[in-house]
Amino acid sequence: xxxxxxxxxxxxxxxxxxxxxxxxxxxxxxxxxxxxxxxxxxxxxxxxxxxxxxxxxxxxxxxxxxxxxxxxxxxxxxxxxxxxxxxxxxxxxxxxxxxxxxxxxxxxxxxxxx
Amino acid sequence: xxxxxxxxxxxxxxxxxxxxxxxxxxxxxxxxxxxxxxxxxxxxxxxxxxxxxxxxxxxxxxxxxxxxxxxxxxxxxxxxxxxxxxxxxxxxxxxxxxxxxxxxxxxxxxx
Numbered sequence: 175x176x177x178x179x180x181x182x183x184x185x186x187x188x189x190x191x192x193x194x195x196x197x198x199x200x201x202x203x204x205x206x207x208x209x210x211x212x213x214x215x216x217x218x219x220x221x222x223x224x225x226x227x228x229x230x231x232x233x234x235x236x237x238x239x240x241x242x243x244x245x246x247x248x249x250x251x252x253x254x255x256x257x258x259x260x261x262x263x264x265x266x267x268x269x270x271x272x273x274x275x276x277x278x279x280x281x282x283x284x285x286x287x288x
Numbered sequence: 289x290x291x292x293x294x295x296x297x298x299x300x301x302x303x304x305x306x307x308x309x310x311x312x313x314x315x316x317x318x319x320x321x322x323x324x325x326x327x328x329x330x331x332x333x334x335x336x337x338x339x340x341x342x343x344x345x346x347x348x349x350x351x352x353x354x355x356x357x358x359x360x361x362x363x364x365x366x367x368x369x370x371x372x373x374x375x376x377x378x379x380x381x382x383x384x385x386x387x388x389x390x391x392x393x394x395x396x397x398x399x
Binding site for chain 1: 319320322330332334337372376378379382384385386387389390391392393395
């Protein structure tokens with residue numbers, strides 16, 4: 175069975191600083207990988223996804239993520255954080271089975287200091 | 289384009305009362321549908337998923353049930369709510385492969 179670990183429960187960065195959120199996964203085959211963002215009281219919005227091909231994927235809102243098979247990681251990055259990026263971020267791995275189920279990490283809450 | 293709706297947005301119910309949460313998807317056909325629960329300060333727990341009308345799979349034993357009476361309608365129910373059923377309930381849909389798209393959620397408080 176697949177699993178996802180987000181080692182950092184909370185992260186605080188200053189506005190304008192760079193950001194990296196960590197995600198490690200466990201899956202027996204080539205995974206489908208996703209990052210979602212959730213603002214308080216809202217649903218989840220898809221930031222970006224990796225299926226195959228180029229290991230550096232670009233998403234919405236200036237985010238990118240890099241798939242590193244050797245490290246079983248899919249870390250999310252942004253070069254310059256804006257106050258509006260404060261939210262909770264979830265990494266997920268998808269299984270290639272009936273039902274297309276996703277397994278989510280526990281989430282990382284990002285706070286942005288002015 | 290596709291949209292997903294959930295209602296109600298918020299709900300406060302007494303312990304022992306019934307529950308019905310509804311999710312509908314527009315702009316697609318034969319989607320996979322999912323119910324998740326998100327407890328305060330925790331991640332997402334998959335409760336049920338459905339790959340077609342009348343086809344429901346349960347991921348965890350619990351006080352809840354799900355039904356899919358129409359292709360784009362997914363309902364989460366309970367006959368008697370428990371305090372532990374409080375949480376944020378999210379419905380999601382998938383075109384049958386890969387990514388899922390989430391609704392706005394329902395905040396349920398059981399008192």
